[in-house]
Amino acid sequence: MLGKFISFEGTEGSGKTSVIKEVKAFLENRGYKVLITREPGGIRISEKIREILLDVEHKEMDARTEALLFAASRRQHLVEKIVPALEKGTIVLCDRFVDSSLVYQGIARNLGIEEVLKINQFAIENQFPVLTIFVDVRPEVGLKRVFDSPNREINRLDLEQLDFHKKIYNGYLKLIKLYPNRIKKINGEASMDKVVKEAIELIQTIL
Secondary structure (H helix, E strand, O other): OOOEEEEEEOOOOOOHHHHHHHHHHHHHHOOOOEEEEEOOOOOHHHHHHHHHHHOOOOOOOOHHHHHHHHHHHHHHHHHHHHHHHHHOOOEEEEEOOHHHHHHHHHHHOOOOHHHHHHHHHHHHOOOOOOEEEEEEOOHHHHHHHHHHOOOOOOOOOOOOOHHHHHHHHHHHHHHHHHOOOOEEEEEOOOOHHHHHHHHHHHHHOOO
16 A cells, blocks of 8 residues: 555544644645545445444444444445545545444453454454554543533443443553554643644654
């Protein structure tokens, strides 16, 4: 692939979406072609699946159904949007990717990392990001940001109990130990300027 595939991960309210926008502006100012996308979503079919996944009315959704829907959304997103952009030499900045499933369904939903990884390996065919940036924000801090923000859409996952969000946070810390060469942690509770600076420094190491 000519381009670079970089994903951003974090708990709810980590601020990664805002960081991604700042990183895009920085890279474009230096002449890089950059694409921002998100999961679940990014393209028409995957956005439809996102609506099902995040609808606050879908409280009865089974954990395995949830995992399969995320993987299906990811597959379509990958082949329709991410891979074509990479083949054109674009830097792809993705707001969540496979690690979200490993943490949210594998750990927080107790399905097991290996089980969820198997589902996603079928979906992504070993197309992992070259770099994953974990924006480290404690769940208590992130959730306060979510519910204090007048512009933030509250979704089904936001409404989970604090214990669920703590499992997610600890799950990410576990993934960092499992994939230390790919997943790097930055302090998401610092000022936005510092968070963006840390992210850019990591990205520059792979460009």
